[in-house]
Amino acid sequence: MTKKPEIKPADGKLGILLPGLGAVGTTLVAGTCMVRKGLGRPYGSLTQMGTIRLGKRTENRVPLIKDFVPLTPLQDIVFGGWDIFKDTAYESALNAAVLRQEHIDSVRDELRALKPMKAVFDKNYVKNLDGPNVKHGKTKMDLAEQLMQDMAEFKQKNGLDRVVVLWTASTEVYQPVSKVHLDMDLFEKGLRENAPEISPSMIYAYAALKSHIPFAMGAPNVSVDIPALLQLARENKVPVSGKDFKTGQTLMKTILAPGFKARLLGINGWFSTNILGNRDGEVLDDPGSFRTKEVSKLGVLDTILQPDKYPELYKNLHHVVRINYYPPRGDNKEGWDNIDIFGWLGYPMQIKINFLCRDSILAAPVALDLALFMDLAQRSGMSGIQEWLSFYYKSPMVREGLYPENDLFIQLTKLKNTLRYLKGETLITHLGVEYYDYFE
Numbered sequence: 195m196t197k198k199p200e201i202k203p204a205d206g207k208l209g210i211l212l213p214g215l216g217a218v219g220t221t222l223v224a225g226t227c228m229v230r231k232g233l234g235r236p237y238g239s240l241t242q243m244g245t246i247r248l249g250k251r252t253e254n255r256v257p258l259i260k261d262f263v264p265l266t267p268l269q270d271i272v273f274g275g276w277d278i279f280k281d282t283a284y285e286s287a288l289n290a291a292v293l294r295q296e297h298i299d300s301v302r303d304e305l306r307a308l309k310p311m312k313a314v315f316d317k318n319y320v321k322n323l324d325g326p327n328v329k330h331g332k333t334k335m336d337l338a339e340q341l342m343q344d345m346a347e348f349k350q351k352n353g354l355d356r357v358v359v360l361w362t363a364s365t366e367v368y369q370p371v372s373k374v375h376l377d378m379d380l381f382e383k384g385l386r387e388n389a390p391e392i393s394p395s396m397i398y399a400y401a402a403l404k405s406h407i408p409f410a411m412g413a414p415n416v417s418v419d420i421p422a423l424l425q426l427a428r429e430n431k432v433p434v435s436g437k438d439f440k441t442g443q444t445l446m447k448t449i450l451a452p453g454f455k456a457r458l459l460g461i462n463g464w465f466s467t468n469i470l471g472n473r474d475g476e477v478l479d480d481p482g483s484f485r486t487k488e489v490s491k492l493g494v495l496d497t498i499l500q501p502d503k504y505p506e507l508y509k510n511l512h513h514v515v516r517i518n519y520y521p522p523r524g525d526n527k528e529g530w531d532n533i534d535i536f537g538w539l540g541y542p543m544q545i546k547i548n549f550l551c552r553d554s555i556l557a558a559p560v561a562l563d564l565a566l567f568m569d570l571a572q573r574s575g576m577s578g579i580q581e582w583l584s585f586y587y588k589s590p591m592v593r594e595g596l597y598p599e600n601d602l603f604i605q606l607t608k609l610k611n612t613l614r615y616l617k618g619e620t621l622i623t624h625l626g627v628e629y630y631d632y633f634e
């Protein structure tokens with residue numbers, strides 16, 4: 195018997211702390227402030243615009259998600275964050291040039307008030323960046339303690355009831371799980387002894403979880419998913435989720451691949467290339483950071499297509515992903531996909547996609563939803579990995595021994611059924627035999 199979840203109300207204010215106030219971070223903050231003032235609409239956000247069907251199709255019960263589960267209203271959100279540059283969110287938003295100047299200016303006061311705290315940074319983990327606004331400490335444990343103090347002060351100064359931390363900082367160099375990551379004793383020893391395998395993002399995650407604050411990882415970094423931090427999340431009963439916001443090309447892949455698979459269309463090759471000119475593109479120009487991204491991007495097709503179950507259709511699929519740094523494009527990424535498919539009797543066909551997307555415009559609503567749902571998870575007593583939030587991630591975290599669900603439509607069903615479950619509503623299986631008299 196599982197016990198019925200009890201959801202605490204979303205009373206008081208929620209702090210959203212962002213390590214990384216770059217393109218995604220500032221587009222999230224500026225957009226939320228604009229929506230709050232009625233100056234823009236939160237397109238792309240399930241928490242703000244999505245509905246959920248309850249009961250049978252004949253019942254006509256389809257409330258907004260935000261009216262169905264208690265989520266923090268946008269008016270009650272306070273943003274804070276860290277960055278290696280001293281620019282306020284206003285300057286950083288201008289610099290990122292995702293939003294038009296008039297939009298940024300419409301919330302200038304709010305953005306100017308957001309001054310980044312000093313970051314925990316290590317150039318070995320982000321080779322193409324360096325900045326002056328960084329913390330110093332003898333050991334990585336000292337740095338973690340400074341972050342914990344930042345979090346406590348932010349909460350106290352702003353009169354907050356709850357806080358979540360959402361990583362919107364750069365992609366770090368690929369760091370495979372090693373001995374120091376295996377349990378909390380080894381990890382804390384590593385923090386005290388400055389183990390090189392402990393990355394800045396792991397230090398942020400540790401500081402959050404120690405402070406009983408949920409942590410979500412928006413980059414593909416190996417970080418909150420290491421065994422030591424998962425152990426800490428369970429022990430301190432804190433939700434964690436990740437990794438890598440699912441936007442752009444991977445979003446398209448997880449929309450299209452389930453369709454090909456559903457119709458048993460074979461795929462010989464899927465070639466994806468991108469040109470991207472923002473700072474994220476510059477960071478990903480380093481092979482170490484690109485490797486972390488590549489692992490995250492390549493993983494999605496396998497779990498959707500299941501080549502082991504469908505060897506004739508998908509075993510020989512050549513999946514290639516490239517990202518090229520091309521400054522003229524700024525945040526407006528251009529992604530090309532060439533998909534070589536085959537159908538009846540093996541006849542080949544090709545599909546070409548040219549997605550002129552705006553990366554941070556796609557990422558901001560994902561980041562907002564994640565912050566609000568992570569807070570809901572915390573108030574509902576759901577700790578550890580939040581697999582129901584895989585909808586938002588390229589490399590969803592799952593319990594050991596499970597494969598992740600990457601199909602966007604399975605992910606959405608999982609998310610909505612989790613909300614129904616939390617509220618004691620019947621889960622929707624789409625079986626629908628009750629509408630017909632087949633078995634009477």
Ligand SMILES: NC(=O)c1ccc[n+]([C@@H]2O[C@H](COP(=O)([O-])OP(=O)(O)OC[C@H]3O[C@@H](n4cnc5c(N)ncnc54)[C@H](O)[C@@H]3O)[C@@H](O)[C@H]2O)c1
Nearest residue numbers: 214216217218277313363364365413439441473474553557
């Ligand atoms: N935009 C998208 O669609 C998308 C999708 C998936 C993942 N992401 C990931 O989200 C992250 C942010 O993307 P972005 O486009 O905003 O990049 P960005 O380069 O514009 O912003 C990242 C910011 O993080 C700061 N930073 C780097 N290391 C830091 C540290 N240790 N502590 C604090 N700040 C630090 C940088 O100075 C920069 O201001 C990247 O890791 C990116 O890969 C973005």
